[in-house]
């Protein structure tokens with residue numbers, strides 16, 4: 001594995017003199033590069049650039065892509081923490097690049113950026129999300145009701161709604177699942193995100209497929225694989241209490257009350 005360096009053409013002093021951007025600092029992004037069409041070897045490439053410390057890692061990745069090396073490949077869409085497409089390992093921790101300010105991650109040192117773990121890397125920072133989404137689909141992430149069509153909407157008390165409020169916040173970024181050591185060791189495990197999304201419907205008073213979802217998660221690759229390491233809760237950019245949700249599903253399986 002080797003490391004090469006790509007620098008922006010202007011020096012910091014020259015940039016500052018030309019533009020008055022004295023607040024800019026030199027930032028090095030150390031990015032894990034992999035392109036199976038070129039080589040089966042991984043290389044780490046250092047990209048040096050002038051950045052405002054209040055900018056985000058996503059801004060630095062854009063600068064690389066647009067000004068230094070157009071071959072760098074990563075996913076992003078909304079750029080505002082909503083779509084969940086830019087989860088990556090930044091300085092060894094899963095985060096959304098669009099929600100991570102440079103000033104908060106020690107920009108004086110090289111900032112490492114690599115793909116999330118446990119899913120096959122397709123190119124650079126892009127992983128194959130299909131196993132992750134299949135686990136999500138497997139828990140039936142939609143409301144299931146049998147008959148009794150309401151004439152207007154299905155009513156629910158504020159208290160019942162609060163029961164699953166936390167797990168409605170999931171943006172399917174995979175930061176939780178790809179930070180889970182059980183998932184790293186055995187990609188068959190449903191993973192925290194699928195359980196969070198099952199929780200969202202199991203505890204919805206309007207839904208009638210809770211038992212079915214619990215049986216799906218009672219599988220050998222279901223909730224019982226969780227080792228309560230809290231990595232998932234630490235990684236979640238939405239602040240969801242992922243481990244608590246998993247515990248609640250486990251308890252519902254034991255008591256059949258939800």
Ligand code: SF4
Pocket residue numbers: 084169170171172173174175176177192193196235236237238239240242
């Ligand atoms: S629970 Fe949090 S970390 Fe996991 S997929 Fe949803 S938003 Fe991302």
Ligand code: FES
Pocket residue numbers: 075076077078079080081082083084085086087096097098099
């Ligand atoms: S780009 Fe959409 S969440 Fe970061």
